[in-house]
Amino acid sequence: MGSETQSILVTGGAGFIGTHTVLQLLNVGFKVVIIDNLDNSVEESVQRVRELAGTDRSRNLQFYLGDLRNKEDLEKVFSQTRFDAVIHFAGLKAVGESVAKPGLYYNNNLIGTLNLFEFMGKYGCKKMVFSSSATVYGQPEKIPCVEDFQLMAMNPYGRTKLFLEEIARDIQKADPDWRIVLLRYFNPVGAHISGQIGEDPKGIPNNLMPYIQQVAVGRLPELSVFGYDYPTEDGSAIRDYIHVMDLADGHIAAVQKIFTTADIGCRAYNLGTGKGTSVLEMVAAFEKASGKKIPIKLCPRRPGDATAVYASTERALKELGWKARYGVEEMCRDQWNWASKNPWGYQSQT
Ligand code: NAD
Ligand code: UFG
DSSP, X not given: OOOTTOEEEEETTTSHHHHHHHHHHHXXXXXXXXXXXXXXXXXXXXXXXXXXXXXXXXXXXXXXXXXXXXXXXXXHXXXXXXXXXXXXXXXXXXXHHHHHOHHHHIIXXXXXXXXXXXXXXXXXXXXXXXXXEGGGBOSOSSSSBXXXXXXXXXXXHHHHHHHHHHHHHHHHHHOTTOEEEEEEEOEEEOOOTXXXXXXXXXXXXXXXXXXXXXXXXXXXXXXXXXXXXXXXXXXXXXXXXXXXXXXXXXHHHHHHHHHHOXXXXXXXXXXXXXXXXXXXXXXXXXXXXXOOOOOEEEEOOOTTOOSBOOBOOHHIXXXXXXXXXXXXXXXXXXXXXXXXXXXXXXXXXX
C-alpha cells in the first residue's frame, strides 16, 4: 500500500485514464500532484475526483495548470515537491488528427516527455510509469500480442509512442538508476462505478465506445461500423477492451513494482484482458446494458485498422501480480451509468 510520505506526480491527470488512476492512488494513501494543461480535459474532472476521494484523502491532491512543453511550469512543480515517482499520461492521442497534424503530435508528445525526463533527472526522481499503447504492435501478425514482439507504428501518434519507448530504453541504459515501466494499454473503456468520472472527448469521438455512448444518449444518430468483411465470426474487427478501473489498478501495481524492484530497468507490460470482442458484440453488450437501441450502418473498413488485436496477459500477471477483473458486461454497465448521468460529459451539470 502507498504511504502518505510518498508523492506521485501524475501528468495528464485530469484526463480519462488519469482521473481514475489518481482516485485509486489517493485511495491507497499516496500524495498526488497533477500537472495538466486541460487541452483535452476540464478541471471539473479533478473536482469530481476530490469528491469521490472524500475530504481527508483529497487533501493529498494538488492540481497545477501547466504544460509539459513549458519548462517554467515544470520548474514550478518540481521545485515545490520531492516526487518519489511519476506517472506520465499527458499526451495527444487521436490517430486521425495525428495524420493531419504530425508536427503538433511530435511537438506535444516528444518535447513534453523529453522535458519531463530532463526535470526528473535534475531533481533526482528517476522512476517513471509511462502510458504506451497496443498501437506499438502495429498490425500484429500473431495474436495474442506478447511484449517482446517486434514493434511497428502505423501513424504519427503510434510513432510518438514507439519513439518514446525507445527514448525511455536509451535513457535507462545510459543511467541504470532509472526504473521505467512502459504500460501498453489495449482499449480502455468503462467508467468509475459511481458514474461521476468517465471519458469526455471533445468533438466527435474517434473511438468506438464513446461513439456508441453518444448515440445512446441521442447526441449522434447512428454508429458507423467500420468493416463487416473481416475474417472473424461476425465480420467485424476484434479488440481487447479493458475496464478503466482495471487499468487504474494496473498503474498501482506498476508503481509498487517500481518501488520494490531496483533492477527493473525499462520493462514493458501489456494491460489488457487477453479476450477479444468484436465491434458487433460490443454494440449488443451496450444495448443490453443500456436498454437503448444503437442504430448501425455497415461501412467500409477504416484504413490502417487490424483485424484482431488482443493482449497476452502473462507477463503482467507474473511480474506485477495484476490481472483484469471486469468483463464486457461491467464495462458497458459502468459506461452507461456515466453516460446517463452525464449525457454531455462534465458540462452536463455546469
Ligand atoms: P486524455 O486526453 O483524456 O488525457 C490526457 C491528458 O493529458 C489530458 O487531460 C490533456 O489535457 C493532457 N495533456 C496533453 N498534452 C499535455 C501537455 N503538453 N502538458 C500537460 N498536459 C497535457 O487521454 P487518456 O485516454 O486519458 O490517455 C492517457 C494516455 O494514455 C495518453 O498518453 C494516451 O496516448 C495513452 N493511451 C490511451 C489510450 C486510450 O484509448 N484512451 C490507449 C492507449 C494509450
Ligand atoms: N469502430 C467502428 N466505428 C467507430 C469507431 C470505431 O466500427 O465509430 C471500430 C474500429 O474500426 C475498430 C474498433 O471499433 O475495429 C475499435 O476502434 P477504436 O478506435 O475504439 O480503437 P482502436 O483499436 O482502433 O485504437 C485505440 C486507440 C489507439 C490505441 C489502440 C490500442 O484509438 O490510439 O486503441 O490502445 F493505440
